[in-house]
Amino acid sequence: MHARAVVPTTALLGAVALLLPVVDARAGVDVRPSLIAHRGASAQAPENTLAAVDAAAGMGVSWVENDVQRTLDGELVVLHDESLSRTTDVEEVFPERAPWKVKDFTAAEIARLDAGSWFGPAYVGTRVPTLTEYVRRVEGNHQKLLLEIKNPGLYPGIERQTLKVLGNEGWLDRRHIQGRLIVQSFSADSLRAVHDLDPAVTTGLLGKPAVADLPDCARFADLINPSYASLSAGYVSAVHETTGPHGRPLRIFVWTVDDDAVARSVAGYGVDGVITNRPDVVRRALARP
Template identity: 65%
Template structure:
């Protein structure tokens, strides 16, 4: 949890952060890494959901870059698997909503990700549905996505999506992360968290890589929280399902790495809700509009 500083203290802290992090714009204006030292003293850590997806097509490299331009270090994404075993970054288990798959492959209904090869998915336009300015944007492979996040010196909250559809995806995701250099000490301690709605998946990731920070997506009953604390570090709930008392109950437990468990809530896109969950004591806020949330929880010292 955090302590709200005065405006003068905030300015001093930002100046110190800029110096300590080498003056990079993304590092200075983005949130600090909760994996390293908890939420920022100015407020909850802000995560760009599927990239800055209010401003660019979700889960594309353009959305990653949009988050960078806005000054955010943390981006969130979703990982699924193609028919030929390539991990790709897309939220839905079908291609219909965020690509032109229906047009390119009219006879392939219901256009499930797992029924297409990586080469077929690479043909699709994943930007025009959002805005014509993004025509030609592609569904990135996880390898491509990791390379862009690395280039931007950003951090990643990676969700393993619908693992029940993709047996073995936990191990494969870790293998790709390792091959891309994302499982070294620096990334694991400061730049990477793996989450899922599946408790079994979170538990397995923890077993395979005990050093890696994990998060469970959901709102377990208070009585069940100790079970989750055995294999995860965070509980990440939908914002409508929590209270200050529930957040306090999570904070009352030590997670898998012996640290106070954290709460990163989603999806919050407006200032009123952002201030509400900040008041509940959440450690992080996952949002499509990170600039709006940052202004609400960090910019508004008088709130």
């Protein structure tokens, strides 16, 4: 079911365009949605691992999306689920610790877990990365980062801590903020906190707020990022007609698109980015004929 990851060569990134030209069915003009690898290239390698980041780089995909949560002893780690059980061997290593939530384990305990065997034998021994390890790999690959603050209600103050890690790693300078970093969340409160702490950071609100609520969202969010299943051309237009906190029109990244027909459909609506587990499928679907 899953292809094996290709070890990337950093030089490949400069040779492959980030933006994919398609034709807007409504206006008859080219639009160029960005391609974002969901949890890294998660159809090629275990999601949210360094291997998935490298797989995306090997495919020439500049943007990677990932999720950040916090351990019992305060370390930020990259993992999607509230529980460790789906994507690690935590049930074998710590059988008495159900329901195996991230917040109940120390960073050292999580570092012991195998986060790759579930995906395939080529990834035995793959680890859950810390946020610091993750951003260093993204930087080393010259990639761009769409960072989701996951379950912020479980982790008071995670917004400030996340920004501190990003700042320590050089990700809050002008070069990163102006084109290589977006922080997103389903929580409007969490996103407001990020915006208040550092108004220069580009932020994205996950979900589909009502059109009437877009002006309020635009006080703290630069992007509106809904599921493709809820999308329409009219909604995309409404988003683009709303001015965000940095004086520019709001943008829209849509998730999670793995089908060529869906990719062509949402691109025709004029979305600014397509988040996908299968960048190769979407790239082919949106290639100029």
